[in-house]
Amino acid sequence: MLALILVSLAGAIAIGWIVSGRWRSSRRRAAVAARPFPKAWRAILKRRLPLYQTLPPHLQLQLKRHIQVFLSEKQFIGCGGLEITDEIRVAIAAQACLLLLNRKTDFYPGLRQILVYPDAFYVDREHRDDIGLVSEQRHLLAGESWQQGQVLLSWQTLLNDADAPGSGHNLVIHEFAHQLDQEDGIADGAPLLSSITDYPSWSAVLSEEYAALRRCAAEGLPSLFDYYGASNPAEFFAVVSEVFFTRAAEFKLLHPALYHELERFYQLDPASWQ
Ligand SMILES: [Zn+2]
Missing domain, CATH: 3.40.390.10 (Collagenase (Catalytic Domain))
Known part of the structure; x- marks a missing residue:
């Protein structure tokens, strides 16, 4: 009987801990979202997300709030000698958060890091052929979305997309759509x-x-x-x-x-x- 009471008590404490954690997290996010959006960041939005200008005002506001939360939770890592700047962080966050507008969202909960390369980058992959022979192959990529919590992006490709907003191509949207797809564990x-x-x-x-x-x-x-x-x-x-x-x-x-x-x-x- 005592064991049953202790198990029930432990369960109640665990549930309480999860609920209070979520409540703290939503309070923290609301506070971050309410911070004034820096003027310099607004200029970055206009430069790097031409679509921003076409958004209705309530979506522009929602996007700016989402960007603040996203940037407070995700780590950016410069690769191949690239130095991470606000220009890079805001441009990527804006396009990633475009996919979250109006939706119930937990801000890509599985995503921890965004690795940014100056241009297209090489990754090595194991390739297994039809008869089971494994070989190492080198691929040149502009971006990739990993289920282990990382997105990899080429900054130059993002700049090219921003210069041709009606091209039908957008690397950041592509990779973050993969992140949404991967939220249920399967791409x-x-x-x-x-x-x-x-x-x-x-x-x-x-x-x-x-x-x-x-x-x-x-x-x-x-x-x-x-x-x-x-x-x-x-x-x-x-x-x-x-x-x-x-x-x-x-x-x-x-x-x-x-x-x-x-x-x-x-x-x-x-x-x-x-
Ligand atoms: Zn893809």
């Missing part, structure tokens, strides 16, 4: 949706559009989406997320059902911003 193009009733249409629409992109890629037919999205469902979700934010009007016109799924997921209608 499969199916992030956590807000309601269980959203899954059937998400699955049906994304599967159909993914198959259509694979056909386009195989036959060399034009597509609004980069063929890279035909690699697998996780890349498809990341690629269509880039286009959703950067070429929203065309996306909505050409792929209305897919646009609607992303609009419901991201709780945003970027086509209405232009």
Whole structure:
């Protein structure tokens, strides 16, 4: 009996500790978000996130509050000799937080560090062929999202994206869409949706559009989406997320059902911003 009481007591203490921890965390975040947004950071937003100017005022405010929280919780590490500056931190945080607007969010809870390289960078990978032979291969990458809590980015690619905001490409959006996808433990193009009733249409629409992109890629037919999205469902979700934010009007016109799924997921209608 005593053992049962002690177990129950330990359980209650653990739950109380978790709840009070979350309460402290949300209080801390509210205080951080309420800090004045530095004027110099506003100038960075205008330079490095042209989309910022098109956001309705309430979303601009929400974004600035999110950026403060994001920057207070994530560590930035300069790689390959790159020195981390406010320009780099704010530009990356702004684009990462764009994906969190209007949504119930815990600010990429699995993400701890953002590693920034001056330009594209090499990573070594083990490759296993069809008969099981393992070899080391070197890949040149602009970015990567790891499930162990890191995102890797090329600063030069981010600068190129900022200079061509309507190109349909945005490295930061791509890699942070992967982070959202990975929040349920699997990178499969199916992030956590807000309601269980959203899954059937998400699955049906994304599967159909993914198959259509694979056909386009195989036959060399034009597509609004980069063929890279035909690699697998996780890349498809990341690629269509880039286009959703950067070429929203065309996306909505050409792929209305897919646009609607992303609009419901991201709780945003970027086509209405232009
Ligand atoms: Zn990717």
